[in-house]
Amino acid sequence: xxxxxxxxxxxxxxxxxxxxxxxxxxxxxxxxxxxxxxxxxxxxxxxxxxxxxxxxxxxxxxxxxxxxxxxxxxxxxxxxxxxxxxxxxxxxxxxxxxxxxxxxxxxxxxxxxxxxxxxxxxxxxxxxxxxxxxxxxxxxxxxxxxxxxxxxxxxxxxxxxxxxxxxxxxxxxxxxxxxxxxxxxxxxxxxxxxxxxxxxxxxx
Amino acid sequence: xxxxxxxxxxxxxxxxxxxxxxxxxxxxxxxxxxxxxxxxxxxxxxxxxxxxxxxxxxxxxxxxxxxxxxxxxxxxxxxxxxxxxxxxxxxxxxxxxxxxxxxxxxxxxxxxxxxxxxxxxxxxxxxxxxxxxxxxxxxxxxxxxxxxxxxxxxxxxxxxxxxxxxxxxxxxxxxxxxxxxxxxxxxxxxxxxxxxxxxxxxxxxxxxxxxxxxxxxxxxxxxxxxxxxxxxxxxxxxxxxxxxxxxxxxxxxxxxxxx
Ligand code: SF4
Ligand code: FES
Numbered sequence: 001x002x003x004x005x006x007x008x009x010x011x012x013x014x015x016x017x018x019x020x021x022x023x024x025x026x027x028x029x030x031x032x033x034x035x036x037x038x039x040x041x042x043x044x045x046x047x048x049x050x051x052x053x054x055x056x057x058x059x060x061x062x063x064x065x066x067x068x069x070x071x072x073x074x075x076x077x078x079x080x081x082x083x084x085x086x087x088x089x090x091x092x093x094x095x096x097x098x099x100x101x102x103x104x105x106x107x108x109x110x111x112x113x114x115x116x117x118x119x120x121x122x123x124x125x126x127x128x129x130x131x132x133x134x135x136x137x138x139x140x141x142x143x144x145x146x147x148x149x150x151x152x153x154x155x156x157x158x159x160x161x162x163x164x165x166x167x168x169x170x171x172x173x174x175x176x177x178x179x180x181x182x183x184x185x186x187x188x189x190x191x192x193x194x195x196x197x198x199x200x201x202x203x204x
Numbered sequence: 205x206x207x208x209x210x211x212x213x214x215x216x217x218x219x220x221x222x223x224x225x226x227x228x229x230x231x232x233x234x235x236x237x238x239x240x241x242x243x244x245x246x247x248x249x250x251x252x253x254x255x256x257x258x259x260x261x262x263x264x265x266x267x268x269x270x271x272x273x274x275x276x277x278x279x280x281x282x283x284x285x286x287x288x289x290x291x292x293x294x295x296x297x298x299x300x301x302x303x304x305x306x307x308x309x310x311x312x313x314x315x316x317x318x319x320x321x322x323x324x325x326x327x328x329x330x331x332x333x334x335x336x337x338x339x340x341x342x343x344x345x346x347x348x349x350x351x352x353x354x355x356x357x358x359x360x361x362x363x364x365x366x367x368x369x370x371x372x373x374x375x376x377x378x379x380x381x382x383x384x385x386x387x388x389x390x391x392x393x394x395x396x397x398x399x400x401x402x403x404x405x406x407x408x409x410x411x412x413x414x415x416x417x418x419x420x421x422x423x424x425x426x427x428x429x430x431x432x433x434x435x436x437x438x439x440x441x442x443x444x445x446x447x448x449x450x451x452x453x454x455x456x457x458x459x460x461x462x463x
Contacts, residue, residue: 003414010418011451082380083421089286090372090425098374098423164422170445173438 013075014161014168016068022158024065029155029192032199039131042202046129069112076105101160104153111150135203144204151196159189213238216258216302217247219266221316229313233258233302244284244291244305245270248317268317275431278366282317283308288371290431291317308371312378321367327387328365331410335400347398360393360439362432369426369436381415385426388417389439395446405461408443408450417443 035042049057080102087099118137123129138144163185166172172181214235222229235258236250245268252265268291270280275293282291283306285299296303311319337343349357369385370376376384391407394400411417417440426436453460 004412006414007412007416007418007447007451079421083374084377084379086372086374086425090423090428092424092428094422094424095374098421101421167422167437167441168418168420168444170441170443170448173441173445175435175438178437178441 009075010079011168013072013079014165016072017076017158017161018165020064021069021072022162025154025158026192029151029196029199033195035131035134035199035202038202042131073105073109073112077109080106097160097163101157101164104157107153108150108157111146111153115147115150131203134200138200138203144200147200148197151200152193155189155192155196159185159192162188211238211240215242215247215296217251218302218304219251219316220304220306221266222307222313223264223315225312225314232263238296242296244282244294244296244299244303245273245280247296247303248291248305266317267315269319276364278364281308281319281366281368281371282306283371288368288429290366290368293431308367310371310373310376310378311367319367321365324365324367324370324384324386327383328390330383331387331391331394331407332403333387333390333394335394335397336403337399349396349398353396356435357393357396359432360389360396360434363389363393363434364432366431368429368431372425372429374423374425375419375421380419382419383411383415383417385420385430385436385440387411388420388443389434389436392439392442402462405450405453408447409454411443412447412450417447 031045032042034045052060083098083102085099085102087095119129119133122133127133138147163178163181166181167178172178215238217234217236219232219234220229221232234247234251234256236247236254239246248266248268255263255265257263268280268282270292271277272279273292275290278290280291281288283304284291284294285304288308291305305317307313307317307319309319311321311323314320337346363386365386367386373382373384375382388411391411395404395407420440422437424437427434427438430436452458
């Protein structure tokens with residue numbers, strides 16, 4: 001990477017994590033949540049995606065999801081591995097969040113790669129993404145556990161990342177504003193986790 | 205009470221030693237006679253007087269740095285029972301035994317407890333952590349600083365470049381290029397000073413280089429560890445805002461360099 005570009009890469013990494021990747025995650029979890037209303041409701045919601053012309057969908061997928069996500073993932077792994085976590089010596093809340101952000105990030109690279117392989121790539125190979133496909137996956141208790149951990153890692157990484165985003169762009173500066181942001185992002189974490197876990201459990 | 209009285213109590217100390225730069229570290233155990241009000245430096249002085257380990261083996265005296273002995277110079281920082289702090293202001297009575305002393309390994313170790321904090325001094329040069337007043341003629345009086353600003357700026361000026369925040373930071377290490385919390389906070393200090401602010405953009409651009417401000421990962425260990433209670437994370441967040449603006453100014457070629 002060229003010299004003195006690191007600032008821009010880091011800011012881009014922070015921005016892309018929220019827009020579009022974070023927004024996409026919220027959309028994705030809301031979509032999944034329709035499964036709480038049963039198989040029919042879920043299949044209807046997912047079926048709506050087929051109304052988008054295929055080529056346009058591909059363009060949207062690449063621009064809004066894959067490219068930003070790939071950058072965020074690979075640059076994030078680089079960031080994670082340049083850190084030397086020290087929660088053993090400094091066990092403050094924020095230091096734990098720092099370590100967990102990196103840990104969940106690395107885990108999510110694995111989880112999301114597997115998840116995309118199991119769903120999107122299977123679809124490209126001709127499989128049909130509908131209720132039974134997911135129900136099949138999570139009928140294996142190990143996979144159900146893997147998915148629940150993956151979903152909670154994602155909601156954590158997003159909500160804690162949102163907190164860091166607010167600091168990194170200079171929006172929350174004072175300790176008090178950062179504390180309020182902690183409460184707000186924790187509430188976001190709980191809501192998104194409930195939505196995400198309720199959705200996956202409705203496939204069981 | 206005679207404070208010099210030998211109570212017969214011995215203080216157990218374990219020290220991570222290293223003979224040469226880049227050499228291997230090894231632990232040595234010592235026992236030194238307890239005195240009332242002892243600090244960690246007085247333990248090291250005892251060992252200097254009588255460099256014999258717990259097992260009675262002769263050894264070399266332990267090397268460490270110190271200067272002011274009143275927690276204002278920052279030279280005597282080391283890791284005491286896992287926490288980086290000043291050995292002059294750390295009292296034996298407040299520590300659990302055995303007292304474990306290690307160098308701040310985020311810096312290159314010169315010998316025993318001595319480390320080379322040069323990267324911090326280089327960083328201060330890089331960010332121009334001073335008020336530029338030198339010139340070929342008398343520049344006259346500078347603008348006054350509002351009292352409300354002066355009060356918190358004074359807090360930032362208490363930094364003694366001790367390196368504790370650098371040791372506490374998980375993103376500062378020999379494998380990472382991050383400039384670290386202390387020099388960043390100095391940028392906020394000197395950009396707040398009315399005369400210092402005249403080269404504000406130069407300092408902001410310096411911390412927008414590689415290994416700069418954006419490498420902060422918000423673990424907030426620095427602010428928890430700083431012995432001077434400097435609001436490092438507030439400084440960092442404030443610089444984040446200033447650099448957000450500077451980034452757009454640079455991008456669009458604004459001529460509002462310093463306002
Ligand atoms: S900011 Fe605090 S911990 Fe860091 S070098 Fe300065 S005095 Fe030491
Ligand atoms: S000797 Fe100066 S801070 Fe300890």
